[in-house]
């Protein structure tokens with residue numbers, strides 16, 4: 001079996017669109033549906049027919065394209081059970097711990113409460129790919145709108161258990177802004193310094209900075225580095241729990257200019 005092809009693009013200014021395509025069966029999944037016209041254009045260029053939409057959460061910039069895409073392709077819509085009343089056309093309702101098969105590959109579902117109450121992430125182990133949407137970003141994590149900081153801590157940190165070579169596909173190209181915050185709390189981190197230089201270069205050329213990998217995020221993302229002595233010293237939280245450090249980081253990021 002050949003690998004699934006991942007095609008990532010920017011739409012709506014800073015949202016990531018991702019199409020997952022299987023050449024053998026023609027199965028094509030859109031991860032969320034930020035913008036129907038942009039997704040249709042990417043499909044058309046490749047001659048792909050959309051068969052599925054995997055929805056992560058109910059925010060408008062992740063679901064706006066669902067009705068039009070469903071109308072045009074008759075695709076199946078999978079999404080979080082806890083937000084099914086806020087997302088149009090959900091046919092298959094999912095929750096953490098669920099798994100299902102797409103084009104012969106297993107897909108595992110994670111519950112990720114925090115950004116929204118019912119946010120889920122999709123993991124395709126055979127492709128070493130995690131679709132984390134607005135839970136885990138490169139060098140950052142999603143804002144906590146509906147859940148608690150403690151929930152978000154668990155949602156983000158559960159991804160530590162994935163293979164380090166797992167690609168992290170996220171919902172937005174926020175890496176440059178995240179990098180500024182990360183450098184403010186852990187400026188002595190050499191891996192972070194290297195990543196920031198790389199991100200600055202990529203953005204200067206108008207290129208995407210994602211997907212990154214779990215290994216890279218573990219070395220550079222402050223929200224996965226709550227045990228870092230430098231971060232703890234900067235926050236004056238030497239003896240706090242990792243969850244407390246996470247909460248302080250997320251609050252500081254909300255107020256970071």
Ligand SMILES: [Zn+2]
Nearest residue numbers: 057059115134
């Ligand atoms: Zn969102």
